[in-house]
Amino acid sequence: MSWFLFYAFFPYALYSLLFALVPLRATAKRTLQHTRLRAGDVLSVDLEIKRTNPFPYVYVILEDNPPDTFHLQEQVEMKRMLFPWFRKTWRVSYQLNDIKRGEHQLTAVRIKTGDMFGFVEKEVILPLEQKLLVYPKMLDIPVESAESVNENGGKAVHSWLNEPTNVTTGVREYQQGDRFAWVDWKTTARRGQLMTKEFEQNQTKDLVVFADFTDKSAFETVVSIAASVLQTAVKKGVPAGLVPLGDQQSFRVDQGDLHLQDMLYYLTRVQHQPSRAPDYQSLTASEYQHTGKYVVTGQLQEELAASLLGNRNRKNITVLLVKRAVDRLTTKEKQLVDRFKASGIHTTFLFEDRLHERTVR
Structure with a gap:
């Protein structure tokens, strides 16, 4: 019986010994179907691992290390288990749904394996850096006037960008x-x-988008709306600029796809910073007095209203107020909307539950 157990266990012990002695050397190649996406798109990735020796492996676990900017709830989507044995080339594919906006840096591929009893385990990390840009989601914005919402809940388009040029x-x-x-x-x-x-x-007037990123609940939608308005303006040949309220970086009024890409790249990387207070003084700057102004915000405050009412050309101002639903308007915001209406400032509501139903490419 002892010799039977010895010969029965000997192949497994020999395999474990060789497994511990033979190094795992491999190269990795990652193929992204697209390196530039829109927020909410599907990311498709193909991984190819090539090793130099034909030593049999019972199992391997391939994991593409996810960056923190992905904000994944689970990392199972980027893991795959294979049973390759003598195969020298390993290929796996995975998809991530609803990819988040941002500049993501994929850094490495992790390989884990072990013998059949778990006595010996190995882990190899293969550096593989690759950048992925996920631009803001472009929304097909059905702009609703404040008057129609307050009175009968109907829809009305109010935007000089929608007028023929x-x-x-x-x-x-x-x-x-x-x-x-x-x-x-x-x-x-x-x-x-x-x-x-x-x-x-027609003589097209310049457009400046003032983006207020202070409201965390509406932050991503504000980013998407700012990007959508800028893209619409540039496609119509309207000179456009971007002024993030509370940020020292701003983009002058200009035309062309390169200028649009610079603004979209900023909106791709911008993150919510609760400690940064918005600077509403730029709304009254002399260089923007004769331009069309789109103010995108998630909440109306007295300081913002004072800056807008301090403009001479109030008819050139359109406030895009982002809310999750109609019933999220506060009494103070309704009062400020009435003040804007009396002074000639256009106020329009954009509701998140309706906006995200329709996107454009």
Whole structure:
């Protein structure tokens, strides 16, 4: 019986001994399906591990070390167990749903393995740095006027960004490259040939988005709305700028995709800082007196109202007030909205429960 036990246990003991002596050497390769995403998208990752020797491994656990900026409740999504035995190449894939906004740094891949009895365990960390940018979610904003919400709960669009930027000045013969929507059908029918409208570009006024990041509950939505307004403005050819209230960094009024990317990169990295008090004095700065102002905030305060009412051109100001639902408005906020209405400042409500139902790419 003793010899039987010896010969039965000998292969396992020999395997454990060799397992302890043979080093685990491998290289890792991570493939991200996209390195730039929008908040809420799905992150797809492929991992490939190649080792140098064919020593059999009963099991291995591959884990892509998650950065703290992911804010994962569980790390199981980034772990996979394999039973490779003699295979020298290991491949795993995983997905993370509803990825968070931010600049994420993936740093390493962790490999854990052991013998079949758990007597000997090994762990190898392979450095593998890769950056992932997750931009704010772009929202299709149905702007609701304060008047319609207070009176009958209806919807009304109030935004000069939604107004047409071109004015028709005449017609001309159709040319290659003209849009189909530009065809003047009445003139075409009268003359018997395709005629398109001629446009004169309106004088577009500059736009500055003032983002108030003090309200923690509405912070992410404020970031998304600021990004959405800026993207809409740039796509319409409107010079735009960004002024975060309470931050020394600001972006001058300019045009172009590069300028938009700079502002979106800032909004990608910005984090809520409760100790930082907003600086409302920038709302009355002389350089912004003749620009259109969008003030995005999660709460109306007396200091903010005083700065807005101190502007000369109040008709150029639109306050976008972010709330979770209609019933979250306080009595003080309703009073301030009435004051804004009396002074010519447009106030619009954006409710989170409706906004996040619709997103744009």
